[in-house]
Amino acid sequence: MQTPDEPGIDAGPDMTAAELALGLLDGAERNVALRRLVDEPAFAADVERWRDWLSALFAGWPAVEAPADVATRIEAALDARYAEPIPVVPANDNDRRWRMLALGASIAACLLLALTTMLALRPAPAPQRIPVPVAAPAPLIAAIAPTDKGAPIAAAYDPSSGEVRIEGAVAVPAGRSAEVWAIQGKAAPRSLGVMPASAHARMIVPANLRPAMAAETLLAISIEPAGGSPTGLPTGPVVAAGKLSG
Amino acid sequence: MPVLRTDENTFNSARAALVEALIRTGQEDRDAFRAVYRMTSAKLFGICLRICGDRQGAEDVLHDVYLTIWNRAGAYQPGRASPISWLATIARNRAIDWRRRQARGRVVPVEEADHIADGAAAQDDVMLADEANARLHHCLQGIEGRQRSAIRSAFFGGLTYAELAERQAVPLGTMKSWVRRGLLALRGCLDADA
Numbered sequence: 254m255q256t257p258d259e260p261g262i263d264a265g266p267d268m269t270a271a272e273l274a275l276g277l278l279d280g281a282e283r284n285v286a287l288r289r290l291v292d293e294p295a296f297a298a299d300v301e302r303w304r305d306w307l308s309a310l311f312a313g314w315p316a317v318e319a320p321a322d323v324a325t326r327i328e329a330a331l332d333a334r335y336a337e338p339i340p341v342v343p344a345n346d347n348d349r350r351w352r353m354l355a356l357g358a359s360i361a362a363c364l365l366l367a368l369t370t371m372l373a374l375r376p377a378p379a380p381q382r383i384p385v386p387v388a389a390p391a392p393l394i395a396a397i398a399p400t401d402k403g404a405p406i407a408a409a410y411d412p413s414s415g416e417v418r419i420e421g422a423v424a425v426p427a428g429r430s431a432e433v434w435a436i437q438g439k440a441a442p443r444s445l446g447v448m449p450a451s452a453h454a455r456m457i458v459p460a461n462l463r464p465a466m467a468a469e470t471l472l473a474i475s476i477e478p479a480g481g482s483p484t485g486l487p488t489g490p491v492v493a494a495g496k497l498s499g
Numbered sequence: 500m501p502v503l504r505t506d507e508n509t510f511n512s513a514r515a516a517l518v519e520a521l522i523r524t525g526q527e528d529r530d531a532f533r534a535v536y537r538m539t540s541a542k543l544f545g546i547c548l549r550i551c552g553d554r555q556g557a558e559d560v561l562h563d564v565y566l567t568i569w570n571r572a573g574a575y576q577p578g579r580a581s582p583i584s585w586l587a588t589i590a591r592n593r594a595i596d597w598r599r600r601q602a603r604g605r606v607v608p609v610e611e612a613d614h615i616a617d618g619a620a621a622q623d624d625v626m627l628a629d630e631a632n633a634r635l636h637h638c639l640q641g642i643e644g645r646q647r648s649a650i651r652s653a654f655f656g657g658l659t660y661a662e663l664a665e666r667q668a669v670p671l672g673t674m675k676s677w678v679r680r681g682l683l684a685l686r687g688c689l690d691a692d693a
Binding site: 266277304309310312314316317322323327330457483485 | 529532533536540541542543544545546548549558561562563565566567569570571572573575581583584585587588589591592593595596599632634635636650651653654655657658659660661663678679680682683685686689
């Protein structure tokens with residue numbers, strides 16, 4: 254991309270793919286380049302090629318032993334993830350809203366109803382648990398519409414457990430992965446992780462992304478190299494997208 | 500051109516062990532995940548520390564990086580990128596994200612980032628020491644000094660054009676022009692050698 258803001262200086266050749274791979278861009282320029290990743294497969298391939306080249310530079314980085322407590326914290330975070338979530342009984346107004354949503358005759362609404370039922374059927378708090386006096390935060394839902402063809406996908410996010418449930422699946426080519434992204438306003442997409450290959454997928458939203466899981470946040474699914482984008486940003490085509498709503 | 504001489508058996512077995520541990524991590528094997536951590540955490544912490552320029556920040560990022568690895572390992576397929584490159588790219592990008600969130604936080608100065616030795620891979624970098632590494636360093640050596648310095652600073656310091664220009668006290672357009680010419684020359688060399 255040229256820089257018309259500084260006349261008299263030769264902006265040099267268009268090296269946007271390399272610039273994105275290196276992380277040189279910011280602001281509007283970065284957003285434009287990110288957009289091209291989605292729109293232009295040849296550009297995306299070019300970025301990938303630069304990333305492969307540049308990864309050789311990692312050999313020059315000195316290793317530093319990590320403090321022992323980081324390993325402990327990681328273990329604790331994983332333990333917590335697999336512990337039983339604190340049960341939540343949906344408040345009555347939530348129930349009503351779920352039923353209202355289910356009235357829609359679309360496939361997405363049917364899937365959402367199934368999710369509602371799952372949420373409602375969660376076990377009541379066990380007696381030994383300390384009751385939580387405040388009402389549990391309401392779940393957020395999204396109908397994720399495919400950009401091309403295929404059945405809609407429904408997603409429900411439960412703020413109390415940090416879990417996203419996804420009903421439905423996208424077509425993923427062999428050797429690739431579907432990755433789920435949260436896009437808040439004009440911010441860059443943030444990865445929620447690789448979508449498990451299941452028609453009833455569950456994903457735990459990383460703690461630092463949970464504040465972004467709010468109404469109007471766009472959930473998008475892109476096709477990425479196996480294992481997910483190595484860059485933390487979408488590199489492949491977006492195959493489905495839809496906004497969260499309360 | 501400096502060619503890295505490493506024991507091929509050591510290289511292959513270390514890489515194979517990491518690939519296997521990653522695959523087993525993807526099957527939710529916590530022991531395998533611990534093995535991945537043992538094999539790679541010093542390398543990835545070095546990356547986080549260098550980019551964040553802040554020890555506490557680097558520790559937080561490292562934590563986030565390994566949770567990401569746990570989440571994504573399930574779909575990891577050997578044969579694409581080298582496993583350590585894949586992991587290192589996750590760490591670098593997470594660390595850069597962190598640094599950008601720290602608005603105007605103190606970061607690694609360009610000079611410091613640029614002091615990292617060319618081509619001299621440390622002993623623990625056995626998994627990265629391969630032909631691609633030698634070729635990239637060879638091609639980097641072939642481009643003009645200011646251009647090379649800016650490209651290396653962008654990579655090692657996670658610096659944007661605006662930050663590079665500020666640190667080198669040159670106009671933004673000048674910095675962009677340097678870097679783009681350097682990248683063009685680098686691509687020419689890498690393509691020719693491929």
